[in-house]
Amino acid sequence: MGKTRLEAFSDGVIAIIITIMVLELKVPHDPTFRALIPLWPILMSYVLSFIYVGIYWNNHHHMLHAVEEVGGGVLWANLHLLFWLSLIPFVTAWTGENHFETGPTVAYGVVLFMCAMAYSLLVNRLIHHGKKNAALAEAIGDDRKGKISVVLYLAGIGLAWLQPWLGFLAYACVAVMWLIPDRRIEKKVVEENEKEEAGEGADK
Amino acid sequence: MGKTRLEAFSDGVIAIIITIMVLELKVPHDPTFRALIPLWPILMSYVLSFIYVGIYWNNHHHMLHAVEEVGGGVLWANLHLLFWLSLIPFVTAWTGENHFETGPTVAYGVVLFMCAMAYSLLVNRLIHHGKKNAALAEAIGDDRKGKISVVLYLAGIGLAWLQPWLGFLAYACVAVMWLIPDRRIEKKVVEENEKEEAGEGADK
Amino acid sequence: MGKTRLEAFSDGVIAIIITIMVLELKVPHDPTFRALIPLWPILMSYVLSFIYVGIYWNNHHHMLHAVEEVGGGVLWANLHLLFWLSLIPFVTAWTGENHFETGPTVAYGVVLFMCAMAYSLLVNRLIHHGKKNAALAEAIGDDRKGKISVVLYLAGIGLAWLQPWLGFLAYACVAVMWLIPDRRIEKKVVEENEKEEAGEGADK
Amino acid sequence: MGKTRLEAFSDGVIAIIITIMVLELKVPHDPTFRALIPLWPILMSYVLSFIYVGIYWNNHHHMLHAVEEVGGGVLWANLHLLFWLSLIPFVTAWTGENHFETGPTVAYGVVLFMCAMAYSLLVNRLIHHGKKNAALAEAIGDDRKGKISVVLYLAGIGLAWLQPWLGFLAYACVAVMWLIPDRRIEKKVVEENEKEEAGEGADK
Numbered sequence: 001m002g003k004t005r006l007e008a009f010s011d012g013v014i015a016i017i018i019t020i021m022v023l024e025l026k027v028p029h030d031p032t033f034r035a036l037i038p039l040w041p042i043l044m045s046y047v048l049s050f051i052y053v054g055i056y057w058n059n060h061h062h063m064l065h066a067v068e069e070v071g072g073g074v075l076w077a078n079l080h081l082l083f084w085l086s087l088i089p090f091v092t093a094w095t096g097e098n099h100f101e102t103g104p105t106v107a108y109g110v111v112l113f114m115c116a117m118a119y120s121l122l123v124n125r126l127i128h129h130g131k132k133n134a135a136l137a138e139a140i141g142d143d144r145k146g147k148i149s150v151v152l153y154l155a156g157i158g159l160a161w162l163q164p165w166l167g168f169l170a171y172a173c174v175a176v177m178w179l180i181p182d183r184r185i186e187k188k189v190v191e192e193n194e195k196e197e198a199g200e201g202a203d204k
Numbered sequence: 205m206g207k208t209r210l211e212a213f214s215d216g217v218i219a220i221i222i223t224i225m226v227l228e229l230k231v232p233h234d235p236t237f238r239a240l241i242p243l244w245p246i247l248m249s250y251v252l253s254f255i256y257v258g259i260y261w262n263n264h265h266h267m268l269h270a271v272e273e274v275g276g277g278v279l280w281a282n283l284h285l286l287f288w289l290s291l292i293p294f295v296t297a298w299t300g301e302n303h304f305e306t307g308p309t310v311a312y313g314v315v316l317f318m319c320a321m322a323y324s325l326l327v328n329r330l331i332h333h334g335k336k337n338a339a340l341a342e343a344i345g346d347d348r349k350g351k352i353s354v355v356l357y358l359a360g361i362g363l364a365w366l367q368p369w370l371g372f373l374a375y376a377c378v379a380v381m382w383l384i385p386d387r388r389i390e391k392k393v394v395e396e397n398e399k400e401e402a403g404e405g406a407d408k
Numbered sequence: 409m410g411k412t413r414l415e416a417f418s419d420g421v422i423a424i425i426i427t428i429m430v431l432e433l434k435v436p437h438d439p440t441f442r443a444l445i446p447l448w449p450i451l452m453s454y455v456l457s458f459i460y461v462g463i464y465w466n467n468h469h470h471m472l473h474a475v476e477e478v479g480g481g482v483l484w485a486n487l488h489l490l491f492w493l494s495l496i497p498f499v500t501a502w503t504g505e506n507h508f509e510t511g512p513t514v515a516y517g518v519v520l521f522m523c524a525m526a527y528s529l530l531v532n533r534l535i536h537h538g539k540k541n542a543a544l545a546e547a548i549g550d551d552r553k554g555k556i557s558v559v560l561y562l563a564g565i566g567l568a569w570l571q572p573w574l575g576f577l578a579y580a581c582v583a584v585m586w587l588i589p590d591r592r593i594e595k596k597v598v599e600e601n602e603k604e605e606a607g608e609g610a611d612k
Numbered sequence: 613m614g615k616t617r618l619e620a621f622s623d624g625v626i627a628i629i630i631t632i633m634v635l636e637l638k639v640p641h642d643p644t645f646r647a648l649i650p651l652w653p654i655l656m657s658y659v660l661s662f663i664y665v666g667i668y669w670n671n672h673h674h675m676l677h678a679v680e681e682v683g684g685g686v687l688w689a690n691l692h693l694l695f696w697l698s699l700i701p702f703v704t705a706w707t708g709e710n711h712f713e714t715g716p717t718v719a720y721g722v723v724l725f726m727c728a729m730a731y732s733l734l735v736n737r738l739i740h741h742g743k744k745n746a747a748l749a750e751a752i753g754d755d756r757k758g759k760i761s762v763v764l765y766l767a768g769i770g771l772a773w774l775q776p777w778l779g780f781l782a783y784a785c786v787a788v789m790w791l792i793p794d795r796r797i798e799k800k801v802v803e804e805n806e807k808e809e810a811g812e813g814a815d816k
Binding site: 209210212213216217219220221224227228276279280283286287290291293294297298301302305306307308310311 | 415416419420422423424426427428430431433435436437438439440441443444455458462465466469587
């Protein structure tokens with residue numbers, strides 16, 4: 001089964017998730033700049049969530065690039081990831097409206113944690129789907145970045161009880177770490193292509 | 205006529221339907237976890253509807269995969285299905301806001317029932333469109349799962365008058381039954397491909 | 409310049425237009441069926457608009473199918489059409505909320521009229537873009553359906569001043585007339601393909 | 613790495629941005645035409661923003677058409693552009709609701725200015741990505757139009773402090789200037805294709 005429609009559907013859902021968050025930036029009734037000040041925590045949580053959803057799209061893009069076949073289980077693992085991603089606008093709005101208090105900060109961390117789990121599950125399903133996806137397995141390797149992320153999410157959830165902004169600092173660190181795209185996969189795919197081309201060259 | 209644009213448009217509409225439901229999870233003004241408690245029926249109905257729309261996307265994907273040609277009638281049968289799917293966010297929100305009372309539960313069941321009817325109609329139009337879609341007809345077979353679903357929807361609508369949660373139990377059963385993707389079509393297509401490849405091999 | 413991305417963007421916008429209209433079906437706070445009664449005019453205007461946007465998508469699909477090349481002017485003519493289509497959710501909601509009174513009914517007709525004008529303009533730009541799009545020109549012919557639609561829209565706008573539901577009857581007639589997909593283009597394309605295949609056969 | 617998925621995702625986000633702006637046209641409760649009068653500034657700012665987002669889509673389309681390869685950095689530069697575009701609905705609504713007063717007009721100009729900066733950055737990243745994108749560099753040339761736009765945005769932001777409508781006049785001038793699609797790229801691509809075809813012809 002091809003992967004194009006899976007990509008198209010995921011792109012659609014992620015595009016909507018990343019865009020509807022801006023609807024939470026409620027338009028102030030006042031035309032003064034001062035009216036924008038109460039919006040800054042919403043804008044800040046919007047920026048962080050925009051980056052997060054962007055990271056997921058980016059990694060999703062790289063991951064499916066290294067994959068050749070998808071099956072029924074993969075479709076569901078993908079929908080499961082999209083479900084958790086779809087809760088990001090909710091926790092973003094809750095966080096922004098309450099100026100980064102403990103409750104919303106913890107909820108934000110829990111949703112990010114579940115997204116990371118769902119992403120791992122999807123990678124796992126893809127790797128075990130068939131031999132054709134071996135390039136992905138090699139590319140992911142021991143997934144050190146993924147493991148550090150999970151630790152930082154849990155640390156952030158814990159720290160949020162002490163001081164909410166410490167929790168957000170932890171989440172922001174994960175974002176910064178991932179902003180560098182997953183060169184492992186990119187590199188692996190390039191190598192594979194070179195090998196194939198070399199192989200084809202040798203056949204001739 | 206090709207089927208790519210039909211797929212693209214359906215993917216777009218289904219992606220929006222599945223995502224705008226989250227807008228009904230109204231952000232609480234309170235930053236405490238207790239503020240999330242009144243949201244649980246909305247979250248639960250969101251989860252069920254997310255799974256349902258996911259099932260329709262999944263089956264729609266498998267179905268069109270087994271199809272080679274679409275015509276004007278198919279486009280309208282597809283829009284008809286999308287219309288009923290577009291009412292899912294409405295009944296989901298109504299159900300969630302009223303803690304699963306009789307009225308919304310019945311309405312939810314009626315919309316699910318109409319979606320199932322519209323899906324059958326679409327399958328029917330596809331099968332009767334041309335000889336090229338014969339693989340689909342064989343794959344669907346006697347459509348036992350579809351028939352059981354319709355019975356369970358009607359049972360759920362009836363039970364909702366006695367006890368709303370019994371109705372939801374019936375709808376949830378249908379979802380669980382379909383969570384296993386339609387292997388009949390998947391299997392059939394694989395067989396067809398193998399036959400074709402075998403045929404091509406024999407020709408050479 | 410290719411037409412795939414034009415199709416993809418138009419599909420996206422039309423998919424969103426057709427889906428966000430359902431957000432106007434405001435969820436009643438009451439869980440009784442009686443609470444649905446005040447919603448019926450909104451539902452009715454939703455159904456009509458859903459059919460209209462569906463007709464535009466359908467015809468847009470058929471039209472671009474008969475086209476081989478697009479240029480800068482076509483992109484803008486297409487955006488112009490999408491602009492008028494994007495006002496359909498607004499007039500739909502205004503009509504539904506006011507139980508089909510004169511003002512909204514006239515506004516609905518004006519938007520439909522402008523959509524028809526924008527569609528004609530787009531067809532015109534496509535036909536004059538290049539020789540490769542000649543199949544479309546032949547297929548459209550004298551565009552009798554398009555002309556009747558415009559007359560009916562104007563009649564509807566006039567009748568709405570006397571009796572709003574007469575206006576809506578006129579608009580509904582246009583929808584029914586178009587529900588039958590544009591077989592002219594479909595037929596023409598099929599003929600072209602057959603000719604080409606015959607030509608290719610003769611060459612061999 | 614291919615560019616199709618980048619195009620698909622960008623199309624999705626831009627399609628949503630251009631369409632959700634219409635949700636700000638709040639439906640009046642009155643069925644009279646007089647009820648539409650207070651909406652005219654919102655409609656006017658909607659029209660201007662629709663044209664702006666249309667221009668960005670159009671140029672994005674032309675730009676990626678001249679490009680053959682994209683990399684990780686390009687994905688992020690593209691997301692950065694989409695972020696600033698996603699703020700257009702917010703400033704549009706704020707401007708419309710306040711009848712073009714100084715604060716919103718300045719904010720509108722700042723967002724347009726940032727979009728222009730983000731677009732330049734994306735072009736820059738694409739040109740420096742690899743030798744394959746040389747056609748784009750030649751096509752963009754000294755980017756006179758881009759530079760004039762930036763000057764006009766800054767002039768508009770300054771003029772808005774004196775008289776908001778003067779600011780809007782400046783922004784509208786930029787829109788008019790860009791309404792003529794970027795023929796430089798279009799022309800360049802055509803030339804490249806002709807050269808390639810000529811080259812292929814010569815090889816035979």
